[in-house]
Structure formats: structure tokens, C-alpha cells
Amino acid sequence: xxxxxxxxxxxxxxxxxxxxxxxxxxxxxxxxxxxxxxxxxxxxxxxxxxxxxxxxxxxxxxxxxxxxxxxxxxxxxxxxxxxxxxxxxxxxxxxx
Numbered sequence: 001x002x003x004x005x006x007x008x009x010x011x012x013x014x015x016x017x018x019x020x021x022x023x024x025x026x027x028x029x030x031x032x033x034x035x036x037x038x039x040x041x042x043x044x045x046x047x048x049x050x051x052x053x054x055x056x057x058x059x060x061x062x063x064x065x066x067x068x069x070x071x072x073x074x075x076x077x078x079x080x081x082x083x084x085x086x087x088x089x090x091x092x093x094x095x096x
Contacts, residue, residue, distance in 0.1 A: 044070035047070050048063075
């Protein structure tokens with residue numbers, strides 16, 4: 001694929017993502033993020049696979065950064081989801 005075509009796909013995906021996220025009500029952002037953790041997990045598996053296939057210097061650097069960023073995204077998403085779900089638990093205040 002040509003770099004011009006790939007740049008066009010990148011720009012269109014950024015525009016589409018921005019438009020979709022701006023239309024979502026703020027109360028749904030956190031639940032949607034927890035659902036997107038599965039997609040980030042798939043990204044992590046793909047990053048690991050591409051990291052193992054590529055043996056050039058640039059490929060190793062890009063593969064390592066993809067694995068690191070996808071891992072941060074997955075772990076951070078689950079931490080935020082856990083915190084969100086803990087807000088809905090009943091608190092034991094000691095009053096009986």
C-alpha cells in the first residue's frame with residue numbers, strides 16, 4: 001500500500017473516532033471503555049506477534065513500543081473499570 005493511502009486511512013479513522021466519541025453521553029464513557037479492553041487485548045496479541053516476526057531495528061522498536069502501550073491501555077482500562085464498579089457497591093458504615 002502506498003503511504004498516501006495509509007495516511008488517508010489514518011486521517012479518516014481519527015475523524016470517525018472523534019465524531020463517534022463526541023456523540024456518546026458522558027455517562028457511557030467508562031462502560032464503553034471497559035468493553036474496549038477486549039479490543040486492546042487483541043491489539044496486545046497482534047503486537048506480540050508482529051514483534052516476534054520482525055527482526056529489523058525499526059521493527060523491534062515499534063513492536064516493543066506497541067506491546068508497552070497496549071499493556072498500559074489494558075491495565076489502565078481494567079483499573080478504571082474496577083474503580084467504577086466499586087462505586088456501586090454498598091458501603092458498610094458500621095451502623096447496624
